[in-house]
Amino acid sequence: MSNLVLEKVNQALGLLQEKEIDLWITFVRETSAGGDPVLPLIFGDGDLTWQSALILSRSGERSALVGRFDAPAVEAAGVYPTVVGYDESLRPELLRVLERLAPESIALNYSPDDVLADGLSHGLYQVLMGYLAGTPFAERVISAAGVIGALRCRKTSGEVARIRAAIQTTLDIYARTFDQVQPGMSEAEIAAFMHGQIDERGLGPAWHLDHCPTVNAGPDSPVGHVGAGAYRIERGQLLHFDFGVQQDGFCADLQRMVYFLASGESAPPEPVQRGFDAALHALQAAVAAMKPGVRGVDVDAAGRAAVVEAGYPEYKHATGHHLGRLAHDGGGVLGPAWERYGDTPFRPLEVGHVYAVELGLAVPGYGYIGLEEDVVVTDSGAEYVGEPQVELVLR
Amino acid sequence: MSNLVLEKVNQALGLLQEKEIDLWITFVRETSAGGDPVLPLIFGDGDLTWQSALILSRSGERSALVGRFDAPAVEAAGVYPTVVGYDESLRPELLRVLERLAPESIALNYSPDDVLADGLSHGLYQVLMGYLAGTPFAERVISAAGVIGALRCRKTSGEVARIRAAIQTTLDIYARTFDQVQPGMSEAEIAAFMHGQIDERGLGPAWHLDHCPTVNAGPDSPVGHVGAGAYRIERGQLLHFDFGVQQDGFCADLQRMVYFLASGESAPPEPVQRGFDAALHALQAAVAAMKPGVRGVDVDAAGRAAVVEAGYPEYKHATGHHLGRLAHDGGGVLGPAWERYGDTPFRPLEVGHVYAVELGLAVPGYGYIGLEEDVVVTDSGAEYVGEPQVELVLR
Numbered sequence: 001m002s003n004l005v006l007e008k009v010n011q012a013l014g015l016l017q018e019k020e021i022d023l024w025i026t027f028v029r030e031t032s033a034g035g036d037p038v039l040p041l042i043f044g045d046g047d048l049t050w051q052s053a054l055i056l057s058r059s060g061e062r063s064a065l066v067g068r069f070d071a072p073a074v075e076a077a078g079v080y081p082t083v084v085g086y087d088e089s090l091r092p093e094l095l096r097v098l099e100r101l102a103p104e105s106i107a108l109n110y111s112p113d114d115v116l117a118d119g120l121s122h123g124l125y126q127v128l129m130g131y132l133a134g135t136p137f138a139e140r141v142i143s144a145a146g147v148i149g150a151l152r153c154r155k156t157s158g159e160v161a162r163i164r165a166a167i168q169t170t171l172d173i174y175a176r177t178f179d180q181v182q183p184g185m186s187e188a189e190i191a192a193f194m195h196g197q198i199d200e201r202g203l204g205p206a207w208h209l210d211h212c213p214t215v216n217a218g219p220d221s222p223v224g225h226v227g228a229g230a231y232r233i234e235r236g237q238l239l240h241f242d243f244g245v246q247q248d249g250f251c252a253d254l255q256r257m258v259y260f261l262a263s264g265e266s267a268p269p270e271p272v273q274r275g276f277d278a279a280l281h282a283l284q285a286a287v288a289a290m291k292p293g294v295r296g297v298d299v300d301a302a303g304r305a306a307v308v309e310a311g312y313p314e315y316k317h318a319t320g321h322h323l324g325r326l327a328h329d330g331g332g333v334l335g336p337a338w339e340r341y342g343d344t345p346f347r348p349l350e351v352g353h354v355y356a357v358e359l360g361l362a363v364p365g366y367g368y369i370g371l372e373e374d375v376v377v378t379d380s381g382a383e384y385v386g387e388p389q390v391e392l393v394l395r
Numbered sequence: 396m397s398n399l400v401l402e403k404v405n406q407a408l409g410l411l412q413e414k415e416i417d418l419w420i421t422f423v424r425e426t427s428a429g430g431d432p433v434l435p436l437i438f439g440d441g442d443l444t445w446q447s448a449l450i451l452s453r454s455g456e457r458s459a460l461v462g463r464f465d466a467p468a469v470e471a472a473g474v475y476p477t478v479v480g481y482d483e484s485l486r487p488e489l490l491r492v493l494e495r496l497a498p499e500s501i502a503l504n505y506s507p508d509d510v511l512a513d514g515l516s517h518g519l520y521q522v523l524m525g526y527l528a529g530t531p532f533a534e535r536v537i538s539a540a541g542v543i544g545a546l547r548c549r550k551t552s553g554e555v556a557r558i559r560a561a562i563q564t565t566l567d568i569y570a571r572t573f574d575q576v577q578p579g580m581s582e583a584e585i586a587a588f589m590h591g592q593i594d595e596r597g598l599g600p601a602w603h604l605d606h607c608p609t610v611n612a613g614p615d616s617p618v619g620h621v622g623a624g625a626y627r628i629e630r631g632q633l634l635h636f637d638f639g640v641q642q643d644g645f646c647a648d649l650q651r652m653v654y655f656l657a658s659g660e661s662a663p664p665e666p667v668q669r670g671f672d673a674a675l676h677a678l679q680a681a682v683a684a685m686k687p688g689v690r691g692v693d694v695d696a697a698g699r700a701a702v703v704e705a706g707y708p709e710y711k712h713a714t715g716h717h718l719g720r721l722a723h724d725g726g727g728v729l730g731p732a733w734e735r736y737g738d739t740p741f742r743p744l745e746v747g748h749v750y751a752v753e754l755g756l757a758v759p760g761y762g763y764i765g766l767e768e769d770v771v772v773t774d775s776g777a778e779y780v781g782e783p784q785v786e787l788v789l790r
Contacts, residue, residue, distance in 0.1 A: 030510040032602050033432050033721055047603045049723075050735055067735075068711065072617050073606070087711055089734040110517035112525075115425040122505035122520040123513035123538075127737075130507075143518075207427050208442045211468070222467050316463065316482055326428055328444075339484040340445055340462075342522075 005079050007156055008041045009062060015147050016058040022103035024144050026054040027120060027128050036109055036119025038148050040249070040325060046073055051090045051127070054080065057101055065093045091131045098137050106137060107144035113342030116330030117148035153322050153331040154352040160376055160385070162250040163323065163354055166206070167374055167386035170244050170252040173197040178393050181239065183260055186232045187215040190239075198245055206244030206251035206327040213243035216368050223360075223368045236262035238272065238367030239395075240360075244327060253327045253356040254386070255372035258393040268392055275312070275363040276392050282306035283371045286319050286334065286357050290349055290375065290382035296320070296334040297345035303359050304336065312361040318345070320357040323374055327356070353377040354385065400474050402551055403436045404457060410542050411453040417498035419539050421449040422515060422523050431504055431514025433543050435644070435720060441468055446485045446522070449475065452496055460488045486526045493532050501532060502539035508737030511725030512543035548717050548726040549747040555771055555780070557645040558718065558749055561601070562769055562781035565639050565647040568592040573788050576634065578655055581627045582610040585634075593640055601639030601646035601722040608638035611763050618755075618763045631657035633667065633762030634790075635755075639722060648722045648751040649781070650767035653788040663787055670707070670758040671787050677701035678766045681714050681729065681752050685744055685770065685777035691715070691729040692740035698754050699731065707756040713740070715752040718769055722751070748772040749780065 016024060028036050032047045043054060050067030064080035071085030084093050098106075110125065111117040120128075132138040155163070173194060180193055194213050198205060205212035216223055218237035233239045238259055244252035257276060259268045267273070286303030296318075303319040318335030321328050332347030334355060353376070360370030371389060375382040411419060423431050427442045438449060445462030459475035466480030479488050493501075505520065506512040515523075527533040550558070568589060575588055589608050593600060600607035611618055613632035628634045633654055639647035652671060654663045662668070681698030695714040703709050713730030716723050727742030729750060748771070755765030766784060770777040 030723060033510050033723070033725070034429050034514070037428050045603075046605060069618075091734070108517075110521070112518045112522045114518075115428050115516075118516040118518035119429070120517045121510075121513040122503075122515045122517045123507045123509075123540075125517040126505070127507045145518075208440075210441060223464075328425060328428065330428070339486070 004158060005042065005044045005077075007158065008151060009056065009079055011154070011156070012042060012056050012147065012151050013058075013060055013062075015150050016056060019146050019150075020058070020105075021107050021142070021144075021147060022058050022105045023098075023101060024056045024107040024147055025128075026109055027124055028052050028054075029124065037116045037326075037330075038109060038119055038152070041151060043079070044077060046077065050086075051124075053090065053094055055097060057103070059101070061101065063097060065090055065097070094131060095135065098135070103137070104140060105142050106140050107142050107147055109144050109148065111143055111145035111148075113344050114145050114149055114330050116152055116326070117143070117145035149331045149347070150350075152324065152329060154350055155324060155354050155376070156352070159250065159324065160352070160354065162248050163252065163374070164385050166245055166247040166250050166252040167254065169201065169203065169247055170254055171386055173245065174241070174243070174254070174256050177241075178258060178395070181233065181258065181395060183235050184232055187217050187221065187229050190215050190217075190233075194243060201245070204246040206246045206253055213241050216240040219362075219365055219367050221367070223362075223370075233260060235260045236265075236366070238363065238369060240368045240370050242370065242372065250325055251323060251327045251329075252374060252386075253323055253372060254374060255358060255360075255370040256389055256393070257369055257371065258395055260395050268394070269366075271363050272366050273392070275361055275366075275369045278307060278310035278312060279359060279361055279369045279371050280390060282310070282359055283357060283373065286359070287373070287375055287382050287384075290355070290377060292351050292377060292379065293348050295346050295348055296332045297337055299334040299349070299357075300336050300345060303334075303357070307359060307361055315359055315361065317358075319359055320355045323354045323356045329354075349377050351377055351379055355382075399553060400437065400439045400472075402553065403546060404451065404474055406549070406551065407437060407451050407542065407546050408453075408455055408457075410545050411451060414541050414545075415453070415500075416502050416537070416539075416542060417453050417500045418493075418496060419451045419502040419542055420523075421504055422519055423447050423449075424519065432511045432721075432725075433504060433514055433547070436546060438474070439472060441472065445481075446519075448485065448489055450492060452498070454496070456496065458492060460485055460492070489526060490530065493530070498532070499535060500537050501535050502537050502542055504539050504543065506538055506540035506543075508739050509540050509544055509725050511547055511721070512538070512540040544726045544742070545745070547719065547724060549745055550719060550749050550771070551747070554645065554719065555747075555749065557643050558647065558769070559780050561640055561642040561645050561647040562649065564596065564598065564642055565649055566781055568640065569636070569638070569649070569651050572636075573653060573790070576628065576653065576790060578630050579627055582612050582616065582624050585610050585612075585628075589638060596640070599641040601641045601648055608636050611635040614757075614760055614762050616762070618757075618765075628655060630655045631660075631761070633758065633764060635763045635765050637765065637767065644720055646718060646720065646722045646724075647769060647781075648718055648767060649769060650753060650755075650765040651784055651788070652764055652766065653790055655790050663789070664761075666758050667761050668787070670756055670761075670764045673702060673705035673707060674754060674756055674764045674766050675785060677705070677754055678752060678768065681754070682768070682770055682777050682779075685750070685772060687746050687772060687774065688743050690741050690743055691727045692732055694729040694744070695731050695740060698729075698752070702754060702756055710754050710756065712753075714754055715750045718749045718751045724749075744772050746772055746774055750777075
C-alpha cells in the first residue's frame with residue numbers, strides 16, 4: 001500500500017508544479033468517522049485523530065502536522081519525511097510552516113462539483129480560516145479540485161492494472177451467473193448467487209451490496225439505484241445487470257444483458273434486437289468520440305444523440321463517469337450540461353483516465369436494456385478494458 | 396435497522412421543538428464516497444447519489460428530495476413519508492419546500508468542534524448557499540450541531556442495549572486473552588489472538604484494526620494510537636490493552652491492565668500497585684463527578700487532579716468521550732479547556748449519554764497503566780456498563 005501512496009504523493013508534487021500551486025493542505029480530524037476521500041491516495045488507510053494537516057508544496061516539501069499520539073504511526077509509514085506531533089494546538093505549527101514557505105497560493109479540499117475533491121467539511125474550513133485570520137494567508141486560499149481531480153483521475157499503470165484485474169473477476173462472475181440463471185428465478189435469488197461469488201473470492205462489491213448487483217427482470221422491474229427484488233425472469237423477457245467487484249482497492253462497473261428466448265423463438269424478437277443494436281451502436285459512438293482533449297459533454301452528446309436518433313427516449317443520466325478506487329471516481333463526467341452536473345461535463349479527457357461508459361433504453365413489454373463498458377483513454381483514443389458485450393446473451 | 400432509524404427521526408423532531416429550530420436540512424450527494432456521519436441515524440445504510448436533501452421540521456414534516464433513481468429505495472424504507480424524485484436540479488424542489496414552510500431558522504450540518512455534526516462539506520455548503528442566494532432564507536442558516544449532538548448522544552434504550560452487548564463481548568474476549576497471554580509473547584502475537592476472537596464472532600473492531608487492540612508490553616513500548624508491535628512481555632512488566640468490538644452497529648472501548656509477576660513475587664511491587672491504585676482512584680473520582688448538568692471539563696478536572704495529586708505527570712489527553720455507533724461518538728468531551736477541544740469540554744452531561752472514561756500514567760521501569768470504563772449517565776449519576784477493572788490481573 002505504502003508504495004502506491006508514495007507514487008501518488010510524488011505525482012501530486014508534479015501536479016503542483018504543473019498547475020502552479022505553491023501549497024496544498026489536506027486538513028482533517030477524526031478520520032475514523034469518515035475523513036477526506038483523498039486520504040487513501042496520499043496517506044493510506046490509517047487514522048488521524050486530532051486536527052491534522054498533510055502539506056505538500058511545489059518546492060517538494062512533504063510534511064505532516066499531527067497529534068502527538070498519531071505521530072509514531074505517520075513516521076513509520078515513511079511517506080512524509082517531516083512529521084510534527086503537537087499536544088495542545090495545531091495552529092502554531094501550521095503558521096510556522098506557512099511563514100517558512102510563504103506560499104502565494106494555498107489549495108484546500110473543497111469543490112462545488114467534485115465530491116471527491118470536497119473532503120474539507122464546512123466547520124473545519126471555518127476552523128482553518130480562524131487560524132489564518134489576521135495573516136496574509138487568509139486571502140490566498142483556493143480550491144484544490146484541479147490537483148485532486150488530476151491526481152485521482154490520471155491513473156498510473158499500477159492503478160490501471162488493478163482495475164483490469166477487478167474487471168476480469170467481474171466478467172468471470174458474470175459468466176458463471178449466465179450459466180446459472182433459469183426462467184422462474186427471482187432478481188433476489190440471482191443477486192444472492194452473485195453475492196456468493198463475491199464472498200467466495202474474499203472480495204467486496206464495487207458499491208453498496210444492496211444494489212450491487214442491480215438485477216432487472218422483465219418490463220415491470222423498476223430501474224435505478226434500487227436493489228434486486230421480487231420480479232422473476234420469464235421466457236420472452238430481458239434480464240439486465242449492473243455489477244462490479246472491488247478488488248485490491250479498485251473497482252469494476254459493467255452492465256450486461258441477457259434475453260430469455262420465448263417458446264418457439266430461435267432469436268430475439270425484432271423490438272428486442274433493435275433495442276440492443278441501438279444501445280450498442282450508441283455506446284460505440286460514445287467510445288469512438290473519446291480521445292484526449294475532448295470534453296465529456298461531447299462524448300455524452302454522441303451517445304445521447306444516437307439513442308434519440310434511433311427513436312428511443314433520451315436517458316435521464318450521464319453517459320459515463322470515472323472508475324477507480326470508487327465506482328464513481330469523481331472528476332469530470334461524460335454528461336450533459338444539466339445543472340446538477342455543474343462544470344463536470346466540460347472537463348477534457350486525459351491520457352490515463354479510466355471511464356465507465358453507460359446508457360440504456362426501455363423495450364416496452366420486454367424490459368430494460370442497459371449497456372456499460374470500462375475504457376482507458378490513450379494517446380489515440382479509448383481502449384476497452386475487458387471484453388465488451390456486442391451480442392445479447394441468449395438463454 | 397429501519398425501526399431504529401424511525402425512532403431517531405422521531406427523536407429529532409422532538410429536538411427541533413426543544414431547541415426551537417424550524418427546519419433541519421441534511422444536504423448530501425454521492426454518499427457512497429463518504430457521506431455525512433448523521434446518515435446512519437436518520438437515513439440508514441443506503442446510498443444517496445445525486446444532491447439530496449433530508450428535511451425535518453419543527454412542525455413534524457419528514458421529506459426527502461432525492462434523485463429520481465434513488466427515490467424508489469427511499470420510498471421503500473418508509474422513514475420519509477414525502478419523497479420527491481427530481482431529474483435535472485434539486486434547486487426548484489428545495490425552494491418549493493422552503494417557500495411552503497417559511498422557516499425562520501434553517502439548521503445545516505456544520506460545526507467547528509464536533510466532527511460528527513460537521514458532515515456538510517465546504518463545497519456543498521457553497522452549492523446550497525448558491526441555491527438560497529437572493530432569497531430571505533440565505534440569512535437564516537444556523538449550525539445543526541446542537542440537534543445532531545443531542546440526537547447522537549442521548550441514547551435510546553435500544554441503543555444502550557446494543558452498546559451493553561458490545562461491552563459484554565469485549566470483556567469476554569479480554570478474559571480469553573488473559574488466559575492466553577504468556578511471558579515472551581509479542582504485542583503483535585497477542586493482537587493476532589484478539590483479532591481471531593473478533594473474526595470468530597463475525598464482528599468488527601471498534602476502531603481501525605491496525606491499533607484495535609493497542610497492546611503495550613513493558614516500559615519501552617510507545618503509547619498512543621499506534622499498532623501492537625514487536626515488544627515482548629516479560630515477567631516483572633505491565634501489559635496494557637486498549638480494545639473494543641463493534642457489534643450490531645455499536646462499539647465498546649475499554650482499557651485493561653495485566654501485571655506479570657517476577658520470579659519470587661507474590662504481589663506486584665510497590666511502584667506498580669501504587670500506580671494502579673492512583674489510576675483507579677482517579678478514574679473513580681471522575682466517574683463520581685458525573686451527573687446530569689455537570690460539564691465535561693469538571694469531570695476531567697476531577698480525574699486529572701487525582702493523578703497529579705498522587706504525584707504523577709498530567710496525562711496529555713481528555714478523560715473521556717461519548718461512545719456509541721463510533722468509539723469516539725462526537726458531542727462533548729470530558730476534557731480540559733485546551734484549544735484543540737474547542738467548546739466541547741463545556742457541554743453538560745445529560746441522561747442517556749454513554750461515555751468511555753479513561754486516563755493513565757507511566758510507572759518507570761515497569762510500563763504504562765491505562766484504565767478505561769464505559770458508563771451511562773442516569774438521573775442520579777453514572778453507572779458502569781459492564782464490570783469495571785478494580786484489581787490488576789496477575790499472571
